[in-house]
Amino acid sequence: MIKDFECVQESYARDLLREKGLKSTTQRLAVIHVLHTSGKSLSVGEIHDGVKKLLGVAGLATIYRTLDIFEDLGIVKRLHFPDGGHGYAFSRGRHFHHMVCVDCRGVFDFPECPVEWLDYASAEKQGFRVKDHFIQLFGQCDKCAEVA
Amino acid sequence: MIKDFECVQESYARDLLREKGLKSTTQRLAVIHVLHTSGKSLSVGEIHDGVKKLLGVAGLATIYRTLDIFEDLGIVKRLHFPDGGHGYAFSRGRHFHHMVCVDCRGVFDFPECPVEWLDYASAEKQGFRVKDHFIQLFGQCDKCAEVA
DNA sequence: ACTCTAATTGAAAAACATTCTCATTTGACA
DNA sequence: TGTCAAATGAGAATGTTTTTCAATTAGAGT
Numbered sequence: 637m638i639k640d641f642e643c644v645q646e647s648y649a650r651d652l653l654r655e656k657g658l659k660s661t662t663q664r665l666a667v668i669h670v671l672h673t674s675g676k677s678l679s680v681g682e683i684h685d686g687v688k689k690l691l692g693v694a695g696l697a698t699i700y701r702t703l704d705i706f707e708d709l710g711i712v713k714r715l716h717f718p719d720g721g722h723g724y725a726f727s728r729g730r731h732f733h734h735m736v737c738v739d740c741r742g743v744f745d746f747p748e749c750p751v752e753w754l755d756y757a758s759a760e761k762q763g764f765r766v767k768d769h770f771i772q773l774f775g776q777c778d779k780c781a782e783v784a
Numbered sequence: 785m786i787k788d789f790e791c792v793q794e795s796y797a798r799d800l801l802r803e804k805g806l807k808s809t810t811q812r813l814a815v816i817h818v819l820h821t822s823g824k825s826l827s828v829g830e831i832h833d834g835v836k837k838l839l840g841v842a843g844l845a846t847i848y849r850t851l852d853i854f855e856d857l858g859i860v861k862r863l864h865f866p867d868g869g870h871g872y873a874f875s876r877g878r879h880f881h882h883m884v885c886v887d888c889r890g891v892f893d894f895p896e897c898p899v900e901w902l903d904y905a906s907a908e909k910q911g912f913r914v915k916d917h918f919i920q921l922f923g924q925c926d927k928c929a930e931v932a
Numbered sequence: 933a934c935t936c937t938a939a940t941t942g943a944a945a946a947a948c949a950t951t952c953t954c955a956t957t958t959g960a961c962a
Numbered sequence: 963t964g965t966c967a968a969a970t971g972a973g974a975a976t977g978t979t980t981t982t983c984a985a986t987t988a989g990a991g992t
Contacts, residue, residue, distance in 0.1 A: 660959075661959070661970080696971090700951075765929060768923070844979090
């Protein structure tokens with residue numbers, strides 16, 4: 637590999653990739669770098685632009701392939717917005733939920749998981765076995781609240 | 785309007801449309817009919833096929849336009865699947881959460897809202913004001929569990 | 933029922949998003 | 963350093979959603 641973005645997140649990504657027998661390529665580390673330093677949710681196009689700025693060139697297909705891999709690894713989360721769009725954000729691990737600012741698309745960790753507190757009585761009454769869940773909170777971060 | 789699918793859901797949709805000054809067209813009622821009778825989450829293509837079967841012809845653009853309207857009205861929900869795909873399902877009202885069977889994409893109501901029980905201390909500590917949320921549970925329904 | 937009008941529609945084009953193919957390059961390991 | 967499978971970039975192909983616009987239709991008022 638040519639470049640090293642030398643921060644904790646990148647070496648974390650490197651470890652996860654190695655565990656799965658995947659290569660730590662410049663492009664993959666650049667995607668992590670872009671996502672992590674932005675602190676917010678980015679569209680595929682924005683990630684592509686960020687990686688191009690970092691590396692000069694980058695194929696869009698590689699960005700898609702990389703995001704898929706990192707989503708499987710749990711290091712990147714796909715978030716959905718009320719307007720129907722979606723984006724990707726760096727995530728500290730598989731079981732983290734996120735709050736998204738609807739104005740700036742900033743992403744914040746939400747450490748509690750209300751679903752874990754839940755008993756699934758009403759689910760089981762319908763014969764349903766819950767195996768996973770997806771939660772996302774929407775709102776406004778303090779910076780965007782000030783401006784408004 | 786030409787056709788009437790004469791069931792509770794369609795007259796509910798009719799009322800909501802009238803409230804907003806929108807017309808109760810054959811196509812719109814057909815979308816509700818298809819979604820409601822299927823009892824599961826359908827892709828845009830499946831809804832399009834269902835409406836065509838009912839009406840003979842139907843423009844795809846109309847399906848998209850109709851789903852947007854009903855999503856705004858809260859009568860239809862867009863659901864996201866772990867594989868990255870998405871679909872639409874009939875929803876009894878704005879604040880209902882859903883369980884989705886990952887095998888058959890069947891949709892079941894989940895009446896409790898764990899997020900409502902939550903105090904937002906950890907959100908507020910980060911200066912974040914929660915305004916809305918999205919929850920979806922994944923699992924297996926009893927029919928799919930039997931087969932497997 | 934009949935007319936009027938703005939809202940809605942279908943069809944095709946346009947715009948946008950994602951995946952695939954394949955020749956070339958690169959990271960990891962010896 | 964050399965080797966080789968894995969990964970990449972470029973562009974084609976495919977898939978999805980939105981836009982445009984002339985024709986049609988629902989609904990309100992006769």
